Amino acid sequence: MSYFFQLVVSGIVVGSIYALSGLGFVLIYKSSRVLNIAHGQIIAIGAFITYALTVWVGLPIYVSFPMSMIITFFLAMSVERVFLRRLIGEPIISVIMVTIGLMSILDGLIYLTPFGTENFSFPPFLPTTPIAIGGVSISWTQMLGVTVTFSLIAGFSWFFKKSTIGISMRAVSDDQLASMSIGISVPRVFGLAWAMAGLSAAAAGGIIGNITGLNFDTLQAFGIVVFPVVILGGLDSILGAVVAGIIMGLIQQFASGYLDGNWGLNGTGEVLPYIILLVILLFKPHGLFGIHEIERV
């Protein structure tokens, strides 16, 4: 039984990171209908900036972590300004391809730094002995990571529910023309959505980096796993992204905990999200919380 609870705990840890990455992804999609394929790269960049500030500059982590979030905030905003602002109103395929091109460019830029090929790990700043409760153990870093993730998600939800900017962002996602007519600058909201996505991505990257260490391939993979998460939750639902992130983390952990090694299966945790994705697309394409707006033509 403690094996089961161990899987639940690690599932929630992984799932909360998925939730945070999925949140940023959904933010961009919700406001501007752009499928951001370069999300994994932004997560990686956030993680690398955190590392550079912590180890190379020598700042304490509780300063460097928010700082990297702010830097990535502006970075993502400028990405939107340079690459995507020009393509507003272009066909969807151009926009998707631009994010793919962006992914390549960011890949290239990351390979220019040592982070592209080498592995790094954060210096431990918390006690390294894990907390053990009744046979279930969780490390301090994971604990802190989950806490930070959930407080960030709570912060984001407050932001969208209550603050003026958040409300204007929701208005734009609802109806661009109407929000323009009441004086909301739609392009600026797009930029802000990207910036917020960058912020959450940097946070996710920093937390992943602290839990598993920095490896470009692992970090970048989060940008692809985010697809099943957001489809399960519904492409335009922030609540959906959070819930689906946790579900996906649990599914992955259970799959690799119970299926791997039996019946000659291996690495099922990697593939199960995509199989679920295809099944959802076939039977319930708007996901758990998405808006039913799919036309059947």
Place this chain on the structure above:
Amino acid sequence: MSANRWLATGNYFTSYREEQRIFFTSLDKTAMLLFILALFAWPLFFHVGNKYMLVVDNILVAVIAVMGLNLVTGFAGLISIGHAAFVGIGAYTIASFASVLGANHILLTHAWPLMIFIAGCMGALFGALVGLPALRLKHLYLAIATLSFQMIFQWVINFMNFFNQGQTISIDRVVWFTGQVSRREHYLFWYYAILVVIVITGFAVRNLLRTRYGRCLVAVRDNDRAADAMGMHPGLTKVYAFGLAGFLAGVAGALHAFLYRGVGIESFTLHHSINYLAMAIVGGLGTLNGSFWGPFVIQVLDLQVERLSEWAGAHLTFAANLATALKPLSFGLVIVLFLMFEPRGIANWWRITRSYVKLWPFRY
């Protein structure tokens, strides 16, 4: 109809039949024939080393794959981020035959045209299966569906012992009328084989686009509701577009397998899917000649960047990662710049040049 069949100065069509012709003037037809002839003849006059012949062969294989992608993405307007997986299905069909029957079984060495066809059919089957969500879904969701197919494909190959866990499964050299193709002539032989396939598929696709089935694709892309009202079945059309694309991809995969005499997962990853998409976009989506320009330009660019990064790696020792960095960087820049400044691709430049030459000395 203009009296001059060689140099038409304008459109004088009096029937739809005339407008649907492949070659508008006899000049077009002659030029095309001469061009194809030149493609077949040039290896006789210039001797190219195997290294460069392989590059040429690679371009041609990519042309077939991109033609398929262009059908589904350019003409039918459905984004496919999993095209390399379909190419991989074709290649792994050949590989499965090789690992079940043995690499030098008579089916593989003698009946290879049949094998290529079977690989194409497998590709079509999987294409249609993955396209099934198209019955209910539109653009973005489909892109994600193809992406997830790509990931599932990679996983299946990487974790199944039958497929050698993604390691190379070798295939023997094929037999032609003159006996088994020798090591020296392998790439030349496949140059001709792939060229024949390209000519056939090129004309087939061109013809398809003239028929109702081809125009159906374009109609569904432009406005699926209107297409529905006109009596087409948009969902089925999309599935069928995926099937067609899968067929061409499967053929390309089989050719790739025979060309490299082996199949490994490293040629069919997500990265390659993106590469195919980039080729289609740089060439020009929704144009047939774009499928020829795109692979050519991207492969040549790849080669040049490789050379540049080799040079840079030798001279600038401090930038050890420069070689790995330049490739994605240049690739991404090409995609983004094309999308921003020439979304219609190189095919558009070709169109402009053509009409300039045709109308010269007049401006329009």
